[in-house]
Amino acid sequence: MTDLVTATEAALEGELPGARGELSHGVLNALRAPAGAPLPDPGSAERADPLGDDLQLALYVSYELHYRGFAEVDPAWEWDPALLAVRAAMERRFLHALRDRTAGHPDVHDALDELLVEPVDGTGVSYFLRDEGQLWHLREYAAMRSLYHLKEADPHAWVIPRLHGRAKAAFVAVEFDEFGGGRAERVHARLFADLMADLGLDPSYGRYLDAAPAEMLSNVNLMSLLGLHRAHRGALVGHFATVEVTSSPGSRRLAEAMRRTGAGPAAEHFYAEHVTADAVHEQIVRRDVIGGLLADEPSLASDVAFGIAATTCLEDRLGDRLMAAWQDGSTSLRAPL
Ligand SMILES: [Fe+2]
Ligand SMILES: [Fe+2]
Numbered sequence: 001m002t003d004l005v006t007a008t009e010a011a012l013e014g015e016l017p018g019a020r021g022e023l024s025h026g027v028l029n030a031l032r033a034p035a036g037a038p039l040p041d042p043g044s045a046e047r048a049d050p051l052g053d054d055l056q057l058a059l060y061v062s063y064e065l066h067y068r069g070f071a072e073v074d075p076a077w078e079w080d081p082a083l084l085a086v087r088a089a090m091e092r093r094f095l096h097a098l099r100d101r102t103a104g105h106p107d108v109h110d111a112l113d114e115l116l117v118e119p120v121d122g123t124g125v126s127y128f129l130r131d132e133g134q135l136w137h138l139r140e141y142a143a144m145r146s147l148y149h150l151k152e153a154d155p156h157a158w159v160i161p162r163l164h165g166r167a168k169a170a171f172v173a174v175e176f177d178e179f180g181g182g183r184a185e186r187v188h189a190r191l192f193a194d195l196m197a198d199l200g201l202d203p204s205y206g207r208y209l210d211a212a213p214a215e216m217l218s219n220v221n222l223m224s225l226l227g228l229h230r231a232h233r234g235a236l237v238g239h240f241a242t243v244e245v246t247s248s249p250g251s252r253r254l255a256e257a258m259r260r261t262g263a264g265p266a267a268e269h270f271y272a273e274h275v276t277a278d279a280v281h282e283q284i285v286r287r288d289v290i291g292g293l294l295a296d297e298p299s300l301a302s303d304v305a306f307g308i309a310a311t312t313c314l315e316d317r318l319g320d321r322l323m324a325a326w327q328d329g330s331t332s333l334r335a336p337l
Contacts, residue, residue: 013071014064014206021054023047027061027086035076045089050097051317055090056217060209062087063224067151068205091225094218098310105309108238108294108301112286115245115308125319128326130253135261139199140332141322142192142267143208144216148223149192150205153178155220158227159236166292167237174244174281174289191270198264201337211333215318222314226307234300237293238307242315244285247278 016032019025026040048055064070065078077083106114129137153175163171180187193203201208226236251274258268294301325332 012205013068014204014209016070016072017057017061017206017209019054020057021048021052023054023090024058024061027058027083030083031061031070031073031077033074035074035080036082039082039086042086042089045086045093048090048093050093051214051218053214053217055093056214056221059087059090059094059221059225060217062090063221063228064206066224066228067154070206094221094225098222098313099306101313102306102309105305108290108305108308111238111305111308112241112245112290115242115312118249125322126250126253126257128323129257130260133257133261135199135263136337137326138257138261138263138267139201139337142196142199143201143333143337144212144318144322146192146196146201146203146208147206147212147216148220150189150203152188152192154189155223155227156236156240159233159240162230162233163237163289163293165296167289167296168292170284170288170292171237171240174240174284177277177281188270188273191266191273194266195258195264195270198267208333211335211337213321213332213334215314215321219314219318222310232303232307234293234297234303235307235310237289237300238304238309239311241285241290241304242308242311244278244281247274248276248282251275251278 016028019028023040023044026044030037030039045055045058048058061070062083065073065075069075069078105111125141129141133141156171156178157175160168160172160175176182178188180190184190196203223236223239226232226239251271255268255271255275258264258271290304294304322332331337
């Protein structure tokens, strides 16, 4: 276990994934050359399925340059104007698809109340894993989620300079916990790497990017998109609220799944930690982050509600993919582990 975790700390950057279509092929090819190499025409983003593998992978790779980047990619690509133009075209497609799918979403207060309602007879991924999940399901789930959890809370950190006053102070208080409260071994991304090691997975950054389908990529892309654009700060806060409000009960079920299958102490600890931490975070986010933001900028209410609706929409799509595969006894990943 220690060897694998040490490997994580060493592998600061990921490796470029394989292409999934014309658009991602063009972007990945360019990134192998120095910044400024020819890119696909932004118009090619218009032809790609906005929620499909090709566009979502190309978008994921272009966002990754703002996080840890890729070992073999020139860091100057991060602010390459031509790449930003292609990225903007992909973002427009993606946002348009999300607006379409969430049209008529509830207002922010109803949306938050709905998030709190747990179905009496729950169905869905965390219920399935708690009641029937086997180790291979848990390993697939962790490999899938590693795309976010190995950079847990990073996409949300982009919004900090865009907040102020009560919302900023409360937001940073929650992020402080996510980043370990000053202790490297408690950073949630590190706790997740330890979970992966318990499950016999490789916790190297980006290791399962090729295995992750569009339904997972779009989840992470939504956070990056909302975090990187000041215009979407309200929706980013809505995303953050959705994660924090729904995390505690879901984490309880996942901790039970890890315990029942004997996945290991670190695997159980990651979710057990989120049961208690997120019960507190939920209160702070509702009262002070959303409350503070909307007191200062009431016009952002519908953006916050859109952020909640878009997050729920993409989480539902991912849940459907996982359950459809598992009910069929097959892998939810693009290739089995
Ligand atoms: Fe966390
Ligand atoms: Fe949290």
